[in-house]
Amino acid sequence: MPDDKVRAALLEIALKGRQGFDMNDPAQKYSFKSIPGNFSGLAAVCHMYVAGKMIMPEHDFGFDLSEEYRAADSMSSQK
Secondary structure (H helix, E strand, C coil): CCHHHHHHHHHHHHHHHCCCCCCCCCCCCEEECCEEEEECHHHHHHHHHHHHHHHCCCCCCCCCCHHHHHHHHHHHHCC
């Protein structure tokens, strides 16, 4: 995705996340105009983290998914 689309997705997810995401419910009940599909709360937070790291790599987002991010990045690099 181009940076402008990543920024739009980050903003949209963050704004919706102000109301809170139910991270313990696997139901895919969240949708966003900027990215296709429906997402669980955990998936939404993961997308927000990745978009944030793409745009602002040094920013502290208040939660740490760095280990998971590195694992996913290494898996995608192997393809």
